[in-house]
Amino acid sequence: MSAEYDACRALDECxxxxxxxxxxxxEMNADGDAALVLIYLVxxxxxxxxxxxxxxTGGWFFCTRDRVQEDLGYTHKRQLRIFNKLIAEQWIKTKxxxxxxxxHVKINxxxxxxxxxxxxxxxxxxx
Numbered sequence: 001m002s003a004e005y006d007a008c009r010a011l012d013e014c015x016x017x018x019x020x021x022x023x024x025x026x027e028m029n030a031d032g033d034a035a036l037v038l039i040y041l042v043x044x045x046x047x048x049x050x051x052x053x054x055x056x057t058g059g060w061f062f063c064t065r066d067r068v069q070e071d072l073g074y075t076h077k078r079q080l081r082i083f084n085k086l087i088a089e090q091w092i093k094t095k096x097x098x099x100x101x102x103x104h105v106k107i108n109x110x111x112x113x114x115x116x117x118x119x120x121x122x123x124x125x126x127x
Contacts, residue, residue, distance in 0.1 A: 003109035004059070027115050028089065033074070037082050038091055040072060041105055042112070059109075060095075062102040 025035045045061050065076050074082065086092045090108055097104040 003113045004107075006109075006113050024112075024115055028085075028091075031082075031085065033078070034082050034085050034091075037068070037072065037074070037079075038086060038107075038112070040068070041092065041107060045105075045107060058106065060097065060104045060106050062098065062104045064102060 024038070025032050028034045028038075041063060044063050044067075045059075065079055068074055068079055069076065083092070083094060087094060091111060092108060093106045095104055096102065
């Protein structure tokens with residue numbers, strides 16, 4: 001299986017009342033906004049995978065600033081700060097592609113999977 005599939009499966013196994021795993025927030029130095037945007041991007045990626053034409057080769061997909069603002073309520077300035085943090089910490093890569101130079105995103109599935117697997121081990125140990 002791929003790292004993408006395993007990471008998505010690990011996210012599905014998280015506690016239903018815990019939309020963002022605590023370990024992920026701790027890994028991001030308690031930046032809940034960055035963790036929330038990363039999880040949003042994972043879910044957005046899963047959704048665009050089902051639609052034709054929105055997924056590029058190599059795992060790139062587009063996610064516009066307006067879409068993020070509409071779905072999460074973050075202003076363009078706040079998004080820029082969050083995306084820069086995610087890029088600096090190597091959670092994602094971004095580049096402009098396609099018509100209108102849309103913001104395309106690629107998720108670092110291996111890094112996410114590593115953190116989520118640690119989360120699952122911790123979660124099962126506390127039971």
